[in-house]
Amino acid sequence: MNDNELVKNWIDNFVSDYGKTHNVETKWKEPVVGVADASDSLYKELKTIISPMHALPSEIVPGAKSVIVFFVPFAESIVKSNIPEEESSREWDYAYIETNQMLAELNTYLYEKITVMGYHASNLPPTYNYDKEKLISDWSHRSSAYIAGIGKFGINNMLITERGCCGRLSSVITDWKLQPTSRTDEEYCLYKGNGICGKCVSRCVNNAFTISERDVLFDRYKCNEQIYEKIIPQWPIGPGDTCGKCMCDIPCSFTNPRFLIKKSSKGI
Ligand code: B12
Ligand code: SF4
Numbered sequence: 001m002n003d004n005e006l007v008k009n010w011i012d013n014f015v016s017d018y019g020k021t022h023n024v025e026t027k028w029k030e031p032v033v034g035v036a037d038a039s040d041s042l043y044k045e046l047k048t049i050i051s052p053m054h055a056l057p058s059e060i061v062p063g064a065k066s067v068i069v070f071f072v073p074f075a076e077s078i079v080k081s082n083i084p085e086e087e088s089s090r091e092w093d094y095a096y097i098e099t100n101q102m103l104a105e106l107n108t109y110l111y112e113k114i115t116v117m118g119y120h121a122s123n124l125p126p127t128y129n130y131d132k133e134k135l136i137s138d139w140s141h142r143s144s145a146y147i148a149g150i151g152k153f154g155i156n157n158m159l160i161t162e163r164g165c166c167g168r169l170s171s172v173i174t175d176w177k178l179q180p181t182s183r184t185d186e187e188y189c190l191y192k193g194n195g196i197c198g199k200c201v202s203r204c205v206n207n208a209f210t211i212s213e214r215d216v217l218f219d220r221y222k223c224n225e226q227i228y229e230k231i232i233p234q235w236p237i238g239p240g241d242t243c244g245k246c247m248c249d250i251p252c253s254f255t256n257p258r259f260l261i262k263k264s265s266k267g268i
């Protein structure tokens, strides 16, 4: 087993065993795992694309060589529960809270596995690590996932992987040299690739997207308003500060939608 396979095994086993040792109702599918080269030139571009404050991997872990990224897809029943109504479903809220906790523990587990080998590693939270006024983080997990090639962005901003976009992701920066995974030039989003679909935009419950010619503009404050300034159910395990309607009941919820087009000559 090479080092990349070892890391993939750690992540797969952690996720599949989590439900056996923790009192959670969320079910996850097999994670999609990749590795970005910490010196990839795209990291420098994020200082312009996202913000000058967006960190380079080496600003978090000096001498960083690799960024391990992992996307953990939700079971389909969770996604289906979040299709009707304006408010997010109880199952979606639980999946959000329980997955954030699971990913935080997975990050710590990987940190411990890596540092015991004599390397250094980050232990960043999967979310809530952002400027509450600008709504921008100094470490974008999904940008690393893009750089590692495990997905491409949809017009709804979601990272679409081979197992779709309905799930959550995280990343660990390390000075351990792993083999970077490759990126494809092909777009996964049907709108970006073929100029068709756009279903995610019409699914939005607070008009956060505007289509202007072929460009899609996103108002993150409208999205934030839906999540934080409307109903926030208080569940026994925590607040349901979620929405996610724009990622449920769409062609890229569970798969790379280009596969659907390739399977059917009539399209979808
Ligand atoms: C701040 C934040 C929010 C804010 C702002 C959202 C936004 N889109 O900017 C609010 C509170 C509104 C929000 C809402 C939601 N969020 Co949020 N959020 C974050 C957080 C903490 C930081 C994101 C950030 O900095 N955004 C600013 C933009 C500029 O960066 P970015 O979105 O990460 O990446 C963009 C750029 O890199 C850009 N880009 C453009 N050109 C290029 C070129 C290159 C080369 C590269 C690399 C990138 C790039 O494209 C990316 C997508 O737009 C991340 C966790 C994290 N630390 O990464 C979660 C995260 C992005 N959220 C997530 C989710 C699921 C949601 C919600 C669905 C809520 C929910 N759970 O029900 C909604 C969806 C909103 C939407 N349609 O975008 C997931 C996304 C999963 C996925 N499959 O992509 C994340 C990754 C959390 C996680 N750990 O899984 N969120
Ligand atoms: S729903 Fe359609 S347009 Fe929206 S991200 Fe998915 S494939 Fe692209």
Ligand code: SF4
Pocket: 203, 204, 205, 206, 207, 208, 222, 223, 224, 226, 227, 243, 244, 245, 246, 247
């Ligand atoms: S999370 Fe909700 S409010 Fe935000 S863009 Fe998606 S559907 Fe719209």
